Amino acid sequence: MINLLIADDHQMMIDGLTALLKDEPDLRVVASASNGLDALEKLGSHEIHVVLLDINMPVMDGVDACKQIRKLHPMVKILALSMYDEGGLIAGMIRNGAQGYILKNTGKEKLVKAIHTVYEGTAYFPDIIKEKLLDNMMGRRKDDDVLTLPKLTRREKEIIRLIVDERTTQEIADQLFISVKTVESHRKNLLQKLNVRNTAGLVRKVIESGLLK
Amino acid sequence: MIARKNEEINRQKLLEMEKNQKLYALDAMISGQEVERKRIARDLHDGLGVLLVTVQNHFNSIQAEIEKIQKLDVYTKANQLLDEACTEVRKIAHNMMPGTLLKLGLAPAIKDMCDNMGRTPGIQVEFHAFGMDERLSEATEITVYRLAQEALNNVVKHAGATEVIVQLSRNNNQLTLTVEDNGAGFNVTEARKKGGMGLKNLESRVKYLNGLLNIASEAGKGTAVNIDIPVYQYETKTV
DSSP states (O other), X not given: OEEEEEEOSOHHHHHHHHHHHTTXXXXXXXXXXXXXXXXXXXXXXXXXXXXXXXXXXXXXOHHHHHHHHHHHOTTSEEEEEESOOOHXXXXXXXXXXXXXXXXXXXXXXXXXXXXXHHHTTOOBOOHXXXXXXXXXXXXXXXXXXXXXXXXXXXXXXXXXXXXXXXXXXXXXXXXXXXXXXXXHHHHHHHHHHTTOSSHHHHHHHHHHHTTTO | OHXXXXXXXXXXXXXXXXXXXXXXXXXXXXXXXXXXXHHHHHIIIIIIIHHHHHHHHHHHHHHHHOHHHHHSHHHHHHHHHHHHHHHHHHHHHXXXXXXXXXXXXXXXXXXXXXXXXXXXXXXXXXXXXXXXXXXXXXXXXXXXXXXXXXXXXHIIIIXXXXXXXXXXXXXXXXXXXXEEEXXXXXXXXXXXXXXXXXXXXXXXXXXXXXXXXXXXXXXXXXXXXXXXXXXXXXXXXXX
C-alpha cells in the first residue's frame, strides 16, 4: 500500500484527486495540505510514501517545500503536480529533489503510473516534460562543452582585442569610454564564460579557437 | 524686472512638476500593468485552470463506470478539447507572468525565453548569466524580463537573424542586459526619431529603472542592444 499526501491550495483539486484515486487498490490518500508548511507538518505526523506537490501555493510554495521535504524527510518521494510547463521551473523542482513532474491535466492512468514509478525510486517525466527539460539542459551544456565555445558579445571582443594588444585596464577603459570597474567585470565574466583561470589562459584560448574572427 | 524673473522661475517650476508628473504617471502605468498581469495570470492558473482540470478528472472517472462511453467518438473529442483548453490557459498565463520568473528569478526565466526561441528552426539563441545568484526586487525583475522580451521580439520581427546572444550580468550595483543579433541591422537615429513601438517600449522601461539604453546597429551586420540598470543593495533578497 502506498500512502499519499496531497499538497494543493485548492480543495477542489484535492477532492478531485482523492475521488480519482479512491478505487486504486494499492494507493491511499492519508492526508492533505493547503500549502508547503502545512505539508511539512503533515509529514511529521503521518507515514507518507509519496507527496503530490503543487507549485503555486501561499505561505510556502512547492519549490521551497520540495527542498525542505528532501532535507527533513529524505525517504519521502516527491511528485510535482503543476499547471506550469516551464523548463526553468521543472529543472528547479528536480534540482530541489522532486523525483517526478507531471501536469495537472494528466489522465488517471498516467498519474497512477507516475506515483508507482517514483515510489519505486525511479524518476518519472512524461515526454512533454522531458522535452522541456532537455531544452533547458542543452542550453546549459554549451557553457562547458569544449567543442562549441560560447559566443562573445561585441563589447567582449573589443576588450579581448585590447588585452591581446597589451593594453592596461585603465587604457581599455579610456578607449571604450567605460569605467575601470566595468572592464574588470567584463574580464571576470570572460574567464568564467571561457572556463579559464586567468588572463593568460583567456588570451591563449581566444587565439587558439579563433573566437575573435 | 523682478516680477519677470519670478514668472520665469515659476514657469520652470511648473515644467519640472509636469515632468515629475509624467514620470510618476509612467511609473504608475507600468507597475499597474504588471500587477494586473500578475492577477490575471493567477486567476487563469488557479481559477480557470483548476476548474478545467477538475472537469477533466470527473469526466475521466466516468470512464471507469461506463466502459462503453469510451468507444464513442464524442468522448475522445471532448477529452481532446479539454486538453487543448488546459494548454491554452497555460500559454496565456505564461505570457502574462511566467511562473519561473516569480518563483526562481530573472536568469532562469530569461533562459526559458531563450530556450523557447531557440526551438524555432534556423535561429540559435545563446544565454549567459554572470553574478545572478541573488534575487532582485520583484519590480526590477519583471521590468528587466519585459526588456529582454521586447528586445528579443524586435529581433524576431525585424532582424531576420540566425544567431542571437543574450547576456545578463550583475556587478555589485549594476545590472547589464545585452541582446545581440547577426541580422539585418537598422539606422538607430532614424528609428529613434520615428519612434516605433518596439523601441519606445524599451526606452520607457529603461527610463522607469533609471537605466541607460545603448543601441549599436550596422546594416547587414546586426544589432547590439546594451542596457545598464542600477540595482541597490537593499532591494536584493537571498533565495
